[in-house]
């Protein structure tokens with residue numbers, strides 16, 4: 001086992017980042033121009049990083065697979081973005097945001113990184129406001145806030161239910177400014193298919209032009225992955241259907257450790273699956289739980305229309321079980337409570353796999369207009385999908401795969417275990433431990449991109465100033481490109497009968513059934529066998545029509561699904577290894593008498609950083625022990 005060095009700076013928690021910035025190595029402006037940085041991804045983290053690095057004077061190349069950077073998945077974020085501004089004077093502070101995140105993540109995140117994220121959150125809001133993001137404002141003109149799960153203050157800034165879209169447009173405009181100035185060169189419709197490592201350092205990537213099919217080599221002094229999360233491993237999830245883990249997985253195979261892959265958030269409030277032909281599920285933002293009340297009938301199997309069930313026959317089960325936080329308990333807690341009620345036979349609708357999210361009381365109190373002002377676009381979206389008018393009837397909701405706390409392991413500098421390779425935003429194992437609190441992802445992604453990476457990357461690049469432009473004709477580039485071709489050829493030559501999507505759907509079902517909201521040893525072992533069998537079938541019976549050197553979306557999908565088979569194996573292995581429950585990782589064998597997660601801090605207060613050991617070899621587990629100096633590890637209670 002390698003001893004992982006998280007490079008946490010010395011000194012008191014609240015001083016670490018300030019001291020770090022004061023002592024970090026710098027690169028002078030003349031040298032910055034000579035240094036190339038590749039950024040893969042154009043969501044809040046990638047576009048933020050590209051803009052900030054461009055502004056600093058580095059020579060940046062930014063890649064995304066969409067036709068425009070502003071279509072990155074961040075555009076879908078709905079409910080809001082956190083910051084410890086304390087505009088409401090309700091007792092918020094940087095420390096409280098830090099504490100809520102550590103507790104919310106069930107004490108499985110690194111203190112120093114989380115504190116820094118909380119500290120930087122206030123700059124993020126100021127920056128977005130300066131970029132023109134139209135955050136909601138209160139009567140007096142100040143920025144308005146609302147609450148999200150797992151907290152008792154109101155610290156979430158929002159732009160109706162389109163916060164991600166508005167923030168991404170802000171990032172996109174700052175990115176465009178740098179593109180126009182020539183500091184950033186944008187490469188849309190490119191997919192990174194492998195990482196090039198030279199002399200142990202990340203030096204470039206191999207991409208496929210998704211329009212022409214051409215394979216390209218790109219070099220740089222450092223590579224930044226901002227490639228998002230892997231929630232689509234469940235096939236049905238709230239993510240954009242094209243979100244995938246391939247860039248991170250390729251980096252993993254080249255030496256970047258993958259941390260806590262089994263920490264995946266299942267979001268409690270999504271539109272339930274309506275049929276077998278769906279390729280995606282839709283989120284109904286957590287912000288709705290500010291005003292919507294979750295309930296099921298008190299009587300098992302009650303199939304009456306929701307509005308005809310009288311008040312005394314309704315079970316507001318979150319308010320009943322968790323009086324202190326009520327409907328705003330964190331997502332892992334809410335999802336399991338919803339599942340528990342449905343499994344016990346109280347679920348509503350034909351399938352019984354749904355519960356009510358009801359706005360009747362808040363509309364009575366605040367009026368329909370107030371609710372429309374806060375959530376209008378979400379209500380419209382719900383009505384379009386289901387045909388039900390949520391102003392008149394409660395929404396029906398059920399949990400779905402949503403966010404991945406796991407990802408590439410990074411140190412305090414956000415550098416992976418490959419020197420010169422960084423991971424930011426959702427692609428790293430991040431600051432959220434075993435469960436992310438709502439609205440803290442946009443915060444972390446923007447903080448990583450705009451404020452943290454631009455400071456930390458100079459620590460590495462300061463020693464690279466004498467390295468000339470990296471040539472792309474070296475043996476490493478040639479070999480990596482060859483391996484990319486071979487793999488594409490292998491996928492396209494199988495000429496079987498089944499599509500990549502059909503395999504993805506079956507893989508997703510295995511993951512959902514055995515490694516979703518609840519897990520147990522037998523199920524996980526069964527899942528491992530099933531994944532391996534399906535993987536074998538994939539490599540024998542996959543059908544990819546068309547050719548490599550043309551637009552070929554089936555080929556794109558096939559590559560991503562092939563990587564998912566490998567990640568799925570590691571994810572289940574990680575879930576098997578962690579014989580405790582914590583946050584979203586709920587092992588049925590480890591629960592309190594009243595069904596809450598039972599941690600084992602003596603054995604598992606560590607980050608599991610998995611190392612790739614070669615084709616067909618078992619992964620090696622490296623542990624980063626978590627030290628809690630500021631916060632005492634307690635049983636997480638929202639009661």
Ligand SMILES: Cc1cc2nc3c(=O)[nH]c(=O)nc-3n(C[C@H](O)[C@H](O)[C@H](O)COP(=O)(O)OP(=O)(O)OC[C@H]3O[C@@H](n4cnc5c(N)ncnc54)[C@H](O)[C@@H]3O)c2cc1C
Nearest residue numbers: 041042043045065074078079080192228425426439441442
């Ligand atoms: C429906 C929904 C609603 C959400 N609402 C909220 C919210 O209200 N508040 C909140 O804090 N969080 C929210 N989240 C989470 C949040 O949106 C994401 O965690 C965050 O936007 C991730 O940003 P990112 O920059 O890390 O990655 P993304 O925005 O996912 O961007 C990934 C980028 O990487 C590129 N990319 C990936 N792989 C490759 C490759 N191989 N080659 C080239 N390019 C590649 C893509 O093209 C894209 O540009 C929500 C998530 C979902 C699914």
